[in-house]
Amino acid sequence: MGNKTPLLSATDLHVSYGSIKAIRGISFDVYEHEIVTLIGANGAGKSTTLNTVCGLLKPTSGNITFDGKDIGHVPAHKMVTLGMSLCPEGRRIFQQLTVRENLEMGGFSRQASEIPGSIEEMFTRFPRLKEREKQIAGTLSGGEQQMLAMARALMSHPKLLMLDEPSMGLAPILVGQIFDIIRELHEAGTTILLVEQNARMALSVAHRAYVLETGRISISGSAADLLHDDSVRKAYLGS
Amino acid sequence: MIPFLTNLVNGISLGSVYAIIALGYSMVYGVAKMLNFAHGDVIMVAAYVSFTATQYWGVPPLVSVLMSMVVCTLLGITIEGLAYKPLRQAGSLAVLITAIGVSYLLQNLALLIWGANPKVFTSVVDFGGIRLFGGELVISDEIIVTIISGIAVMLLLTWFTGKTKMGRAMRAVSEDKGAAQLMGINVNFTISLTFAIGSFLAAIAGVLLCSSYNTLMPTTGSMPGIKAFTAAVFGGIGSIPGAMLGGLLLGLIEVFGGSYVSTELADALVFAVLIIILLLKPAGLLGKNVQEKV
Numbered sequence: 432m433g434n435k436t437p438l439l440s441a442t443d444l445h446v447s448y449g450s451i452k453a454i455r456g457i458s459f460d461v462y463e464h465e466i467v468t469l470i471g472a473n474g475a476g477k478s479t480t481l482n483t484v485c486g487l488l489k490p491t492s493g494n495i496t497f498d499g500k501d502i503g504h505v506p507a508h509k510m511v512t513l514g515m516s517l518c519p520e521g522r523r524i525f526q527q528l529t530v531r532e533n534l535e536m537g538g539f540s541r542q543a544s545e546i547p548g549s550i551e552e553m554f555t556r557f558p559r560l561k562e563r564e565k566q567i568a569g570t571l572s573g574g575e576q577q578m579l580a581m582a583r584a585l586m587s588h589p590k591l592l593m594l595d596e597p598s599m600g601l602a603p604i605l606v607g608q609i610f611d612i613i614r615e616l617h618e619a620g621t622t623i624l625l626v627e628q629n630a631r632m633a634l635s636v637a638h639r640a641y642v643l644e645t646g647r648i649s650i651s652g653s654a655a656d657l658l659h660d661d662s663v664r665k666a667y668l669g670s
Numbered sequence: 671m672i673p674f675l676t677n678l679v680n681g682i683s684l685g686s687v688y689a690i691i692a693l694g695y696s697m698v699y700g701v702a703k704m705l706n707f708a709h710g711d712v713i714m715v716a717a718y719v720s721f722t723a724t725q726y727w728g729v730p731p732l733v734s735v736l737m738s739m740v741v742c743t744l745l746g747i748t749i750e751g752l753a754y755k756p757l758r759q760a761g762s763l764a765v766l767i768t769a770i771g772v773s774y775l776l777q778n779l780a781l782l783i784w785g786a787n788p789k790v791f792t793s794v795v796d797f798g799g800i801r802l803f804g805g806e807l808v809i810s811d812e813i814i815v816t817i818i819s820g821i822a823v824m825l826l827l828t829w830f831t832g833k834t835k836m837g838r839a840m841r842a843v844s845e846d847k848g849a850a851q852l853m854g855i856n857v858n859f860t861i862s863l864t865f866a867i868g869s870f871l872a873a874i875a876g877v878l879l880c881s882s883y884n885t886l887m888p889t890t891g892s893m894p895g896i897k898a899f900t901a902a903v904f905g906g907i908g909s910i911p912g913a914m915l916g917g918l919l920l921g922l923i924e925v926f927g928g929s930y931v932s933t934e935l936a937d938a939l940v941f942a943v944l945i946i947i948l949l950l951k952p953a954g955l956l957g958k959n960v961q962e963k964v
């Protein structure tokens with residue numbers, strides 16, 4: 432996959448919150464049909480990176496291209512029509528809306544006639560959501576909310592799915608399920624950019640990985656190599 | 671029995687007007703997270719537009735109502751775009767003070783254009799009303815139209831926010847602007863649309879209110895505006911059914927309080943009930959109180 436142009440490419444990206452520099456010049460690529468993971472400690476800048484890619488934050492400098500287009504100045508609400516979708520940290524489902532309405536919002540950018548079919552697809556992939564179809568989303572369990580957040584992000588049929596801490600706060604059995612779903616989505620042809628604190632799980636599912644440390648990329652390489660890298664093992668895998 | 675029914679009908683009518691205004695307040699608060707204290711003054715502008723059209727230009731009353739709706743909708747969008755949109759990232763205090771500024775601006779512009787003397791507003795409806803119980807219970811045409819308008823507005827808004835794509839998007843924006851953007855929802859457009867709907871409703875309320883009470887001054891909108899704000903808080907600000915319920919309750923309390931307790935104390939009674947409700951239910955009667963699941 433090395434000689435193709437990447438689906439997503441960030442070059443020398445800088446992002447600040449006021450005077451605080453959160454991202455200090457990172458570059459990374461995601462190629463089609465890859466699973467790429469960004470790992471790192473709390474506050475390393477992982478979520479900031481995803482929020483910048485999807486336009487919720489604006490970079491102070493640097494370039495982001497997606498599908499061959501410069502997207503540095505595209506407003507956040509237009510990103511989804513370009514083919515990227517973010518499943519945000521903390522899920523951020525619409526708590527007051529029903530499960531079905533949440534999914535409909537996920538398909539906001541698409542033709543109304545395509546929505547019911549896509550919702551059925553989601554119900555096939557996430558059968559629990561079908562059982563909860565008419566329920567107010569805020570009443571779902573944490574695991575169900577994560578499923579809903581992922582299904583909502585998939586409703587736009589993205590080329591690139593970005594997942595921000597999908598395993599956060601979930602019981603180990605549910606974490607396993609979430610990662611199974613990530614594998615299935617990849618097999619179905621979705622390119623995935625995954626941000627995780629659970630580095631062991633992330634590296635086991637990903638092809639390539641970047642390690643973020645206080646706003647810079649310290650190590651990058653194939654996920655398999657990083658799993659056996661001594662410094663990564665010591666810092667992020669607890670062994 | 672007849673006085674009770676008269677009060678009931680009057681209370682529902684006044685409550686419908688409060689509900690229509692409160693819906694505008696509440697929707698704008700829900701979506702833009704700001705208290706638009708200029709909302710009441712849009713009511714006044716609506717009445718002046720209708721007044722000017724019928725009295726000076728000889729426009730038929732119903733057409734003048736349509737003109738009010740158009741002018742107020744555009745006014746709402748303009749106010750939002752010029753005064754509030756530049757403050758999207760500013761603190762809520764700055765926005766609040768701006769809203770008060772816009773309120774005074776509208777009042778003083780009205781003073782400049784139409785002068786300080788109260789105008790006599792001629793009712794836009796005229797079909798004589800109905801008499802029940804052998805003529806003992808008189809329900810005026812204004813009251814009938816007001817109640818019907820109130821019901822129509824409530825049904826339409828419930829349908830709009832519950833069943834249409836834009837209505838649901840509005841609810842999504844009111845909950846989480848960032849997540850809404852991720853769905854592809856244009857948040858700025860949604861906020862403008864909310865102001866348009868709110869101001870459109872204010873136009874309806876303004877014409878109905880002045881049809882019932884007939885006096886029109888630059889400050890005509892401020893007291894109903896504050897009452898409707900109270901109604902919105904009553905019901906739970908940000909909640910659409912809450913604004914409807916709050917408006918109706920407020921109208922009923924005001925009319926019954928004025929009739930059975932004392933006319934002078936009617937307003938005091940309204941605010942006393944507000945305080946009691948907020949002590950018991952700080953989020954209002956139907957206020958949102960959702961716990962976050964981890």
